[in-house]
Amino acid sequence: MTAPVLVAVAHGSRDPRSSTTVRALVDLVRERAPGTDVRPAFLDFDHPGLTDVLAGLGDRPAVVVPLLLGSAYHARVDIPAIVAATRPDVPVADVLGPDPALLDVAAERLGELGLTPGDPGLGIVLAATGSTHAAANEVVHRLAARWPGTLAGFATATPGIGHAVARLRAQGAERIAVASWFLAPGRLLDRVHEQAGAPVAEALGAHPAIADLVITRYRRALTSHLLRAA
Template sequence: MIPLVAVAHGSRDPRSAASIHGLLDVVRSLRPELDVRGCFLDLCAPRLSDVLRGPAVVVPLLLGKAYHARVDVPAAVAESRVPAVVTDVLGPDPRLESAALRRLSEAGVSFGDRSLGVVLAGAGSSHAPANEAVARVARRWARESGWAGVEAAFASIASPTVPEAVEKLRMKGATRIAVASWFLAPGLLPDKVASLAGDAVVAQPLGDDVEVAQLVLDRYDFAVARQTVAA
């Protein structure tokens, strides 16, 4: 069985690697017979080159198709000179939304609260389509949640910022604010979001959610099936 190599961005914050390894433990629990290897593009070990030693399916643990997905992962795989297939990133997918909403629920947020405004906070990218993917989720939640409003916000590069999104929600009548996380793991940017959120309720990153783990396996299975058909 071809190995699954899951590659995350990486962070100097040890909580980030711990969260990624926790997610991969869930993946292994769902598919015990599969060789699942975790690694990182930068800032912590192991690196992709350390675990990519032969044919494999590389699953980028990235929520959107920004620079790391479009450039860094393919370049790192090409540099390894092994016959690896790179899958699509995890997003967009309804299961990511479900995971983010579960984290909000765990933080005490419920649907239908007309006094509540929700910020959906992501990393931000110079690649506009990656930001728009997050904004689409926010617009869908705004239509379906019964909250006072939902606004996308970004921790870096893109706008609006978290304070700007909060101000928009206040203008829509929100008297309380919650922040949903569009981050896979803790780290510098999620901490920045929390620091800018004031007295808002801040949900945890998606982390070891079982639906995220199932999504990782789905990306793997789709790539394997395509390889089988091609063969």
């Protein structure tokens, strides 16, 4: 039996660096899941769109895996609506976050700056996009709490990056660094750089641990779907 298609759907961006990173991650997933047809899709700005990818599959079985770090509007509304309108038989996997593997990758990216959570005198901002969905922001706050001397900050929500940096300095941090809770580079991460006034780690990117997490989400969604259908 041929494995269902893995449709990896990202938000999409006007910044080509984002698309390049997403496609590199999809290539890595293909390498680590031999025999599985893995296809990229986007919600906005980039092509192919999720609707077109799903429609192009005909009646082939598939699983949609959101390449999203949080369960905000795109995960809760946009993707389910597109799937329901195009291929309602296709299961949608959980978002990637807040799996501990992602936080490990964020720490690894921070390590590329020569810094480690818990370093004496180091204050860290765990920087994320931010959402109008408070529960999605709270997840980032909980993740930040796992590292000593770390606060969450958001590019498009409160507390902003500058506010988080100021709080860390008020708490006695001698040095500040920013860890990225972004899958790919783009305009929002550029905004973090502008607001931080401190070293900023690279986006999580096309990392083997993230590719493996995509595959895990795919397999879990497929198993749950098959059990429900049995």
